[in-house]
Amino acid sequence: MTFKHSPIHTLASLLLLMSINTVCAAKTLNVNPQDNLQQVLDSTSAGDKVVLERGNYYGNFILNASIEISGETGAIIDAKGKGHALIVNQANSYVHHLGIRNWGEDLTTMDAAIFVAKAASNTVIESNQLQGGGFGIWLDATPNASVISNKITGNKELRSTDRGNGIHLYFVRDALIKNNQISQTRDGIYIESSNQSKLINNKIDDLRYGIHYMYSYNNTCLLYTSPSP
Numbered sequence: 001m002t003f004k005h006s007p008i009h010t011l012a013s014l015l016l017l018m019s020i021n022t023v024c025a026a027k028t029l030n031v032n033p034q035d036n037l038q039q040v041l042d043s044t045s046a047g048d049k050v051v052l053e054r055g056n057y058y059g060n061f062i063l064n065a066s067i068e069i070s071g072e073t074g075a076i077i078d079a080k081g082k083g084h085a086l087i088v089n090q091a092n093s094y095v096h097h098l099g100i101r102n103w104g105e106d107l108t109t110m111d112a113a114i115f116v117a118k119a120a121s122n123t124v125i126e127s128n129q130l131q132g133g134g135f136g137i138w139l140d141a142t143p144n145a146s147v148i149s150n151k152i153t154g155n156k157e158l159r160s161t162d163r164g165n166g167i168h169l170y171f172v173r174d175a176l177i178k179n180n181q182i183s184q185t186r187d188g189i190y191i192e193s194s195n196q197s198k199l200i201n202n203k204i205d206d207l208r209y210g211i212h213y214m215y216s217y218n219n220t221c222l223l224y225t226s227p228s229p
Contacts (some may be wrong), residue, residue, distance in 0.1 A: 027049070029051070033053070041067075046065055051069075051071070061077065065090055068094040068096075082103075085101075089120055092123070095123070096124070105134045105163075106134065126150065132155060133154060133158050136164065136167055137167045144173075147167055149178070149179045152180065154166070160207070166182035168192070169191045169192060174196050177198065184207060187210070191216045193214065
């Protein structure tokens with residue numbers, strides 16, 4: 001008896017094979033401070049993982065593929081006082097467990113430790129430690145971003161009005177901002193023309209305004225509660 005494959009079954013088989021090949025092709029790249037980090041990032045493809053070993057990585061870096069980037073304890077990106085430390089340009093990116101410091105302090109150019117561009121939908125920024133004078137995390141018209149469990153500390157040597165906000169949402173929809181610790185920035189979370197976002201259990205102190213809304217609607221805010229003694 002001869003079995004014939006229908007066009008639908010053939011298409012399904014091809015899609016499954018393509019999915020398997022994509023998964024198999026994904027790679028993990030371990031980077032040390034002697035490597036050229038931007039060259040490594042430029043060599044990545046969707047699904048790859050980049051792991052920074054302990055040490056300092058000086059410069060300004062860009063993610064142009066949908067990858068995961070993380071750091072071992074003591075891995076620090078240092079932007080040397082200029083510009084964005086890390087720009088995320090692609091959807092479904094995952095940035096976690098990085099130390100980032102010393103990015104730019106120019107508020108007119110939105111200098112940020114992590115700048116998430118419009119195209120980078122569904123990006124997750126999680127468990128990073130950020131310390132610097134500009135904006136901590138800037139979401140730029142980015143839909144469905146998640147910012148979870150980051151610690152953001154501003155530069156107390158600057159006047160409050162000269163510091164960036166901890167987390168800044170600009171024309172954002174459906175963001176999740178959860179379990180972050182923010183201190184010594186200008187405002188903790190600034191929500192500008194952004195709708196339907198959820199702010200849950202963020203700890204915000206030692207700054208101007210904790211949460212600052214401008215032209216934003218239908219957002220949910222659940223306040224931080226201290227753990228029981």
